């Protein structure tokens with residue numbers, strides 16, 4: 001376990017009719033972000049928005065002695081990675097007096113959440129009343145906002161570069177080499193990694209959620225603890241427009257990732273996939289001797305394995 005280089009997670013989340021975009025804006029028409037593939041539009045939630053949701057999920061769960069800064073009015077954060085969980089995990093660009101701009105690349109990479117089904121077939125326009133306009137008579141009045149909403153299954157993933165959590169890159173100018181130097185205790189590093197894993201199970205600060213309640217936590221999730229840093233696991237789930245899983249690819253990717261993984265965790269709730277695919281997935285893991293649990297249990301097991309590991 002001591003030679004772990006990366007943790008990769010990929011998951012699917014089925015949504016009810018909802019709009020998950022960040023930034024409410026002042027417009028009276030709030031659309032869903034979409035990307036086009038072969039002429040068809042699919043919804044997505046940006047990687048930046050997903051990072052925000054994850055960060056806020058972690059922030060909500062902090063204990064009293066843990067610290068996460070909030071960006072100042074210039075959007076700059078504290079930059080103290082030994083003290084600040086936010087700056088350590090999510091990186092920063094900040095100006096330090098006499099030193100200029102300092103940048104830290106985030107050791108936690110979050111992908112956009114990609115809707116797997118076409119938007120046209122699965123969407124609607126909803127009406128919300130927004131009550132924030134103060135008229136000349138100082139009375140609050142509502143105006144109607146049209147919000148595009150859709151159902152879908154979203155695929156999302158994150159990758160944690162374990163060597164860089166709680167560490168800084170030190171450049172040796174003479175030899176032109178880079179050394180990664182830990183700045184905090186190994187136990188604190190592990191607790192920060194655990195917070196990221198646990199945070200995935202508690203994503204909830206999506207925009208519009210004051211009005212539209214939706215669950216965007218994983219309905220199926222695979223987590224690999226890898227001794228090589230690789231994003232390969234992100235290709236695990238491929239569904240066609242009918243929701244049928246590409247089972248051949250599922251097995252191929254899993255076999256490949258298993259070769260450089262110490263541990264793999266998997267959780268799924270029933271009814272996300274069709275019966276045959278669900279059985280296929282469970283059989284694949286059974287063959288590998290991996291117990292399939294619920295997504296929450298898989299996340300808990302993964303987080304826990306970081307505590308129990310011998311130093």
Ligand SMILES: [Zn+2]
Pocket residue numbers: 068069070077078079080084085086087088
């Ligand atoms: Zn900070």
